[in-house]
Amino acid sequence: MAVLGANGRMGSEAVRAVGAAPDMELVAALGRGDSLEAVLDAGARYVVDLTVPDSTEENVRFAVEHGLHAVVGTTGWTAERLASLDALLAEHAGTGVLIAPNFALGSVLASAFAAKASRYFESVEIVELHHPDKVDAPSGTAVRTAQLIAAARSEAGVGPSPDATVKQLEGARGADVEGVRVHAVRLRGLVAHQEVLLGGPGEQLTLRHDSFDRASFMPGVLLGLREVAAHPGLTVGLDGYLDLGL
Amino acid sequence: MAVLGANGRMGSEAVRAVGAAPDMELVAALGRGDSLEAVLDAGARYVVDLTVPDSTEENVRFAVEHGLHAVVGTTGWTAERLASLDALLAEHAGTGVLIAPNFALGSVLASAFAAKASRYFESVEIVELHHPDKVDAPSGTAVRTAQLIAAARSEAGVGPSPDATVKQLEGARGADVEGVRVHAVRLRGLVAHQEVLLGGPGEQLTLRHDSFDRASFMPGVLLGLREVAAHPGLTVGLDGYLDLGL
Amino acid sequence: MAVLGANGRMGSEAVRAVGAAPDMELVAALGRGDSLEAVLDAGARYVVDLTVPDSTEENVRFAVEHGLHAVVGTTGWTAERLASLDALLAEHAGTGVLIAPNFALGSVLASAFAAKASRYFESVEIVELHHPDKVDAPSGTAVRTAQLIAAARSEAGVGPSPDATVKQLEGARGADVEGVRVHAVRLRGLVAHQEVLLGGPGEQLTLRHDSFDRASFMPGVLLGLREVAAHPGLTVGLDGYLDLGL
Amino acid sequence: MAVLGANGRMGSEAVRAVGAAPDMELVAALGRGDSLEAVLDAGARYVVDLTVPDSTEENVRFAVEHGLHAVVGTTGWTAERLASLDALLAEHAGTGVLIAPNFALGSVLASAFAAKASRYFESVEIVELHHPDKVDAPSGTAVRTAQLIAAARSEAGVGPSPDATVKQLEGARGADVEGVRVHAVRLRGLVAHQEVLLGGPGEQLTLRHDSFDRASFMPGVLLGLREVAAHPGLTVGLDGYLDLGL
Numbered sequence: 001m002a003v004l005g006a007n008g009r010m011g012s013e014a015v016r017a018v019g020a021a022p023d024m025e026l027v028a029a030l031g032r033g034d035s036l037e038a039v040l041d042a043g044a045r046y047v048v049d050l051t052v053p054d055s056t057e058e059n060v061r062f063a064v065e066h067g068l069h070a071v072v073g074t075t076g077w078t079a080e081r082l083a084s085l086d087a088l089l090a091e092h093a094g095t096g097v098l099i100a101p102n103f104a105l106g107s108v109l110a111s112a113f114a115a116k117a118s119r120y121f122e123s124v125e126i127v128e129l130h131h132p133d134k135v136d137a138p139s140g141t142a143v144r145t146a147q148l149i150a151a152a153r154s155e156a157g158v159g160p161s162p163d164a165t166v167k168q169l170e171g172a173r174g175a176d177v178e179g180v181r182v183h184a185v186r187l188r189g190l191v192a193h194q195e196v197l198l199g200g201p202g203e204q205l206t207l208r209h210d211s212f213d214r215a216s217f218m219p220g221v222l223l224g225l226r227e228v229a230a231h232p233g234l235t236v237g238l239d240g241y242l243d244l245g246l
Numbered sequence: 247m248a249v250l251g252a253n254g255r256m257g258s259e260a261v262r263a264v265g266a267a268p269d270m271e272l273v274a275a276l277g278r279g280d281s282l283e284a285v286l287d288a289g290a291r292y293v294v295d296l297t298v299p300d301s302t303e304e305n306v307r308f309a310v311e312h313g314l315h316a317v318v319g320t321t322g323w324t325a326e327r328l329a330s331l332d333a334l335l336a337e338h339a340g341t342g343v344l345i346a347p348n349f350a351l352g353s354v355l356a357s358a359f360a361a362k363a364s365r366y367f368e369s370v371e372i373v374e375l376h377h378p379d380k381v382d383a384p385s386g387t388a389v390r391t392a393q394l395i396a397a398a399r400s401e402a403g404v405g406p407s408p409d410a411t412v413k414q415l416e417g418a419r420g421a422d423v424e425g426v427r428v429h430a431v432r433l434r435g436l437v438a439h440q441e442v443l444l445g446g447p448g449e450q451l452t453l454r455h456d457s458f459d460r461a462s463f464m465p466g467v468l469l470g471l472r473e474v475a476a477h478p479g480l481t482v483g484l485d486g487y488l489d490l491g492l
Numbered sequence: 493m494a495v496l497g498a499n500g501r502m503g504s505e506a507v508r509a510v511g512a513a514p515d516m517e518l519v520a521a522l523g524r525g526d527s528l529e530a531v532l533d534a535g536a537r538y539v540v541d542l543t544v545p546d547s548t549e550e551n552v553r554f555a556v557e558h559g560l561h562a563v564v565g566t567t568g569w570t571a572e573r574l575a576s577l578d579a580l581l582a583e584h585a586g587t588g589v590l591i592a593p594n595f596a597l598g599s600v601l602a603s604a605f606a607a608k609a610s611r612y613f614e615s616v617e618i619v620e621l622h623h624p625d626k627v628d629a630p631s632g633t634a635v636r637t638a639q640l641i642a643a644a645r646s647e648a649g650v651g652p653s654p655d656a657t658v659k660q661l662e663g664a665r666g667a668d669v670e671g672v673r674v675h676a677v678r679l680r681g682l683v684a685h686q687e688v689l690l691g692g693p694g695e696q697l698t699l700r701h702d703s704f705d706r707a708s709f710m711p712g713v714l715l716g717l718r719e720v721a722a723h724p725g726l727t728v729g730l731d732g733y734l735d736l737g738l
Numbered sequence: 739m740a741v742l743g744a745n746g747r748m749g750s751e752a753v754r755a756v757g758a759a760p761d762m763e764l765v766a767a768l769g770r771g772d773s774l775e776a777v778l779d780a781g782a783r784y785v786v787d788l789t790v791p792d793s794t795e796e797n798v799r800f801a802v803e804h805g806l807h808a809v810v811g812t813t814g815w816t817a818e819r820l821a822s823l824d825a826l827l828a829e830h831a832g833t834g835v836l837i838a839p840n841f842a843l844g845s846v847l848a849s850a851f852a853a854k855a856s857r858y859f860e861s862v863e864i865v866e867l868h869h870p871d872k873v874d875a876p877s878g879t880a881v882r883t884a885q886l887i888a889a890a891r892s893e894a895g896v897g898p899s900p901d902a903t904v905k906q907l908e909g910a911r912g913a914d915v916e917g918v919r920v921h922a923v924r925l926r927g928l929v930a931h932q933e934v935l936l937g938g939p940g941e942q943l944t945l946r947h948d949s950f951d952r953a954s955f956m957p958g959v960l961l962g963l964r965e966v967a968a969h970p971g972l973t974v975g976l977d978g979y980l981d982l983g984l
Contacts, residue, residue: 105612106690106697113605113699116736120597120711122434123378129443132369132408137418162378163432169421172383172430177415183429184418186409187445188368189950197375198598199433202705205598206698207605212927212950213694219612244608351858352936352943359851359945362982366843366957435704444844448951451844452944453851458681458704459940465858490854614926615870621935624861624900629910654870655924661915664875664922667907675921676910678901679937680860689867691925 001225002028002044002068004036004059005051009214010073014048017218024225036062046225049074057081060099064092071224072099073217077236086234096228100238103220107141107194108238110209114196115148117205119156121198124149125174129185129193137184142194143177149196150178247471248274248290248314250282250305251297255460256319260294263464270471282308292471295320303327306345310338317470318345319463323482332480342474346484349466353387353440354484356455360442361394363451365402367444370395371420375431375439383430388440389423395442396424493717494520494536494560496528496551497543501706502565506540509710516717528554538717541566549573552591556584563716564591565709569728578726588720592730595712599633599686600730602701606688607640609697611648613690616641617666621677621685629676634686635669641688642670739963740766740782740806742774742797743789747952748811752786755956762963774800784963787812795819798837802830809962810837811955815974824972834966838976841958845879845932846976848947852934853886855943857894859936862887863912867923867931875922880932881915887934888916 001018005011006029018026028042032051036059039047047063049056053076063070064085077085077099089095102108118124126149128142160179174183192211197204220238227241235241247264251257252275264272274288278297282305285293293309295302299322309316310331323331323345335341348354364370372395374388406425420429438457443450466484473487481487493510497503498521510518520534524543528551531539539555541548545568555562556577569577569591581587594600610616618641620634652671666675684703689696712730719733727733739756743749744767756764766780770789774797777785785801787794791814801808802823815823815837827833840846856862864887866880898917912921930949935942958976965979973979 104695105692106609106695109605109609109612110697113601113609117598117601117605120601120715120734123432125431125433127373127429127431132445133410135410135412137411137414143415161432162434164379164381165383165430165432166381168383168430169389169423169428171417171419172421172428173417173432174420174429175415175418181431182415182418183373183420183431184411184414185371185373185427185429185443186369186407186411186419187371187443187450188408189445189448189450189948189954191950197431197433199378199435200597200708200711202435202703202708202710203596203598204433204435204700204702204704205602206700206702208696208698208700210696210698210927211694212696212929216692216694216927218694219692223612242612350941351938352855352941355851355855355858356943359847359855363844363847363851366847366961366980435702435708437704446843446954446957448949448954448956449842449844450946450948450950451848452946452948454942454944454946456681456942456944457940458683458942462681462938462940464940465938469858488858615924617923617925619865619921619923625902627902627904629903629906635907653924654926656871656873657875657922657924658873660875660922661881661913661920663909663911664913664920665909665924666912666921667910669907673923674907674910675865675912675923676903676906677863677865677919677921677935678861678899678903678911679863679935679942680900681937681940681942689923689925691927694927696925696927 001026001046001048002030002039002042003048003050004030005049007031008050010217011050013214013218014050014221017222021222040066044068046228048221048225060085060097061088064088064095064097067092067095069095069228070097071221071228072097073103073221075101082236089233094232096231096233098224098228098235098241100224102141103217103238104211105220106209107211108242110194110196110207111145111148112239112244114145114207115152117198118149118152119158121200121205123161123199125181125197127183127185127195127197129187129190131190132186132188134186138175138182142182145196146177146180146182149180247272247292247294248276248285248288249294249296250276251295253277254296256463257296259460259464260296260467263468267468286312290314292474294467294471306331306343307334310334310341310343313338313341315341315474316343317467317474318343319349319467321347328482335479340478342477342479344470344474344481344487346470348387349463349484350457351466352455353457354488356440356442356453357391357394358485358490360391360453361398363444364395364398365404367446367451369407369445371407371427371443373429373431373441373443375433375436377436378432378434380432384421384428388428391442392423392426392428395426493518493538493540494522494531494534495540495542496522497541499523500542502709503542505706505710506542506713509714513714532558536560538720540713540717552577552589553580556580556587556589559584559587561587561720562589563713563720564589565595565713567593574728581725586724588723588725590716590720590727590733592716594633595709595730596703597712598701599703600734602686602688602699603637603640604731604736606637606699607644609690610641610644611650613692613697615653615691617673617689619675619677619687619689621679621682623682624678624680626678630667630674634674637688638669638672638674641672739764739784739786740768740777740780741786741788742768743787745769746788748955749788751952751956752788752959755960759960778804782806784966786959786963798823798835799826802826802833802835805830805833807833807966808835809959809966810835811841811959813839820974827971832970834969834971836962836966836973836979838962840879841955841976842949843958844947845949846980848932848934848945849883849886850977850982852883852945853890855936856887856890857896859938859943861899861937863899863919863935865921865923865933865935867925867928869928870924870926872924876913876920880920883934884915884918884920887918
């Protein structure tokens with residue numbers, strides 16, 4: 001394995017996690033300015049890219065061109081970049097790339113479960129809770145979860161969540177993301193947390209995910225590395241590697 | 247004991263609860279149109295008023311004028327009405343009246359604890375959750391809790407909860423009640439629930455109250471009846487009867 | 493539709509729910525002692541059995557023999573009874589029977605999600621919470637959930653949840669159900685609640701289900717009635733009718 | 739201020755916290771082997787002891803003998819040591835010592851609130867949740883909370899929590915600490931968490947504390963330092979410094 005972006009916060013966690021995994025061998029850890037050739041010299045067959053939006057595309061294309069599988073946590077992959085990478089992968093049969101915006105297994109599972117469950121309940125809302133230094137509200141994860149839920153409900157023909165509110169203080173009922181209400185709490189001491197609340201007559205289902213630490217991303221990165229060779233071509237989202245069917 | 251408003255939803259619960267209490271005797275249960283004289287005829291020494299805003303003042307004044315203690319759950323007590331009742335009680339030493347907007351012990355305790363705790367934490371927010379047929383958001387209880395918290399923090403010289411949000415979807419950060427953020431969730435299946443979330447470096451304190459059933463008001467009504475004679479004069483709020491000091 | 497056991501607690505809820513469903517027509521509601529022939533006379537094509545263990549087998553066999561689909565919430569179906577019913581259904585192609593120990597959609601979903609997710613986390617435990625009049629601990633649902641989790645982890649080759657406890661007060665770590673720790677809380681005011689807690693490095697996933705009211709079973713009964721004709725033969729468990737794959 | 743045990747995990751946090759407090763000045767930070775005289779040389783008027791059970795008594799007595807106030811987080815204070823310290827303090831009027839087993843404000847508040855509230859509810863149980871490397875179950879904090887609750891209920895004449903369990907898997911109902919059921923969950927990813935669940939007819943009150951990080955102890959240490967001079971003599975427990983009355 002080679003880790004790119006090894007000096008960053010996520011990268012240094014990955015160096016530690018890969019180093020500690022009994023079934024993996026870390027052969028290269030590259031920082032900003034290091035030449036990609038070092039990955040080949042070290043004999044790596046897998047690359048973990050945890051760099052920056054400006055360099056991730058070049059890194060991943062380099063890996064694919066040399067037949068290396070890649071697991072990518074860097075953001076900045078526009079639809080155009082993805083299409084271009086997809087075309088490149090078509091020329092390199094057998095090489096796999098996983099690009100995942102979120103490597104926390106619990107978060108990916110919670111979103112998938114929320115979308116599945118949402119068609120069976122009258123009501124659904126999201127409460128996300130983060131530390132107070134976060135600049136955007138709601139979180140990107142909460143917006144994506146709401147979109148997944150909205151799509152699942154629309155496909156199943158489920159109507160909007162009931163709401164008799166006629167008198168409200170501005171903002172009390174949260175933000176409206178494609179018909180799903182999303183509330184953002186900001187609290188000192190917290191890291192990153194999300195609850196999807198689903199309600200029907202006489203019952204409630206709550207799916208909560210707590211991220212306490214960046215360490216939460218590492219099991220997902222390792223799972224990606226273990227599975228990427230078995231998934232040639234481009235996969236976007238860790239859920240593509242999870243066995244979620246019944 | 248005499249229950250006024252005995253045919254209403256709360257009143258019929260009270261009839262049942264007083265009837266079942268081993269240390270109480272229900273001697274009268276009056277509905278709309280029944281004469282108040284029946285309370286005297288039955289020899290009641292305590293009155294529970296669970297009627298409507300239009301008749302509660304007359305009922306309570308009648309009780310006080312006849313030396314009966316009163317426990318009152320009816321709304322509609324303006325500052326003016328309260329002042330007038332206070333004056334009447336001054337002429338009837340030894341008679342006690344408890345007027346409580348909320349008889350759920352857990353809710354009263356949660357609000358009192360929240361106010362106490364809020365001066366020791368950097369951050370505080372409220373999430374209230376109710377059934378989707380509720381017409382106002384946030385709930386009156388949540389607004390009152392926020393006001394108690396705001397007053398306690400102001401008195402202790404605590405600054406506003408930190409919040410770095412610069413980019414938000416409208417409503418994501420909830421309603422602002424005197425500087426305290428309040429979020430209102432509406433979900434089929436729920437009854438009435440509230441969480442006060444307090445956060446400081448590395449820790450969180452959560453005070454949650456769940457009201458599943460109107461039965462939750464009865465222990466508070468019975469506690470009021472047991473204590474009202476020992477608290478002559480006017481008491482507003484059940485917390486006045488609770489031993490919350492340390 | 494015909495409801496059998498219409499005077500019981502669940503049965504009367506079902507009478508109400510079927511009566512209120514816009515796409516269903518209630519043609520018969522039978523109590524103890526009523527003749528099953530009334531179902532045929534009324535022209536019912538579907539039967540809901542919410543009777544007692546002693547009569548459910550006869551009721552369901554009667555239904556199948558007359559080509560009626562059946563949705564069954566009564567307990568008492570031993571492996572022997574199920575095998576015998578299965579054989580009967582083989583002679584009645586096109587007739588469907590759903591036998592479900594639990595019709596609360598949220599509970600069924602929570603158990604299925606818990607089993608799915610449990611292979612991706614180091615640790616998993618269950619906390620179930622019920623009213624204090626319950627005579628058994630842990631609940632049957634908690635035991636079944638633990639068994640599903642144990643089977644899923646075993647199949648995926650996941651080891652036992654880590655536990656360094658060397659010194660404990662008896663009972664502190666809960667009951668051991670096939671290697672999964674289960675804790676049973678009993679609290680006045682509660683109905684039926686369950687949390688499955690899953691933990692990995694730096695993260696937690698919580699799946700919580702709250703049953704506040706018997707009404708929670710009705711959406712599952714109605715879903716069963718809408719789907720049973722499309723599932724000929726015997727189905728045990730409502731999850732067989734849910735679209736849980738991805 | 740002088741910090742003793744400055745190289746330990748808690749001590750180094752305290753060095754950072756005192757250094758960052760605008761109203762405090764850190765004049766000495768001593769590690770193992772450093773002479774206590776350095777505290778006097780540096781002109782400290784307050785000492786924070788975060789050392790080890792073997793040296794804390796000597797450190798604190800040294801401080802008191804030189805008229806320095808002390809805030810102590812080290813364990814190992816037996817009843818005998820406390821009595822001896824109390825006697826010493828009687829000879830040094832005006833000097834204050836705070837010995838606190840727990841400096842997390844939220845935890846101290848949660849325990850105090852739990853004891854207060856427990857006399858108003860029929861049922862009370864505790865669920866504590868920790869990382870799986872913990873060797874004892876339940877936690878010391880949970881045991882102390884249960885004892886406080888048991889004492890409060892006993893004093894108020896409240897009977898035991900109702901429990902109809904007649905059939906249980908061994909351990910399902912948790913450990914019995916003076917009549918209060920305590921359940922201990924162990925889960926990878928967690929730090930230290932505790933819930934006190936209180937239930938009455940139709941309602942539940944939940945008091946939850948989450949400790950995510952050792953940083954959670956620092957606001958309590960700083961509060962102790964700010965208040966210790968105003969509390970001459972010996973105080974055991976941070977709650978003695980909190981304004982919890984109403």
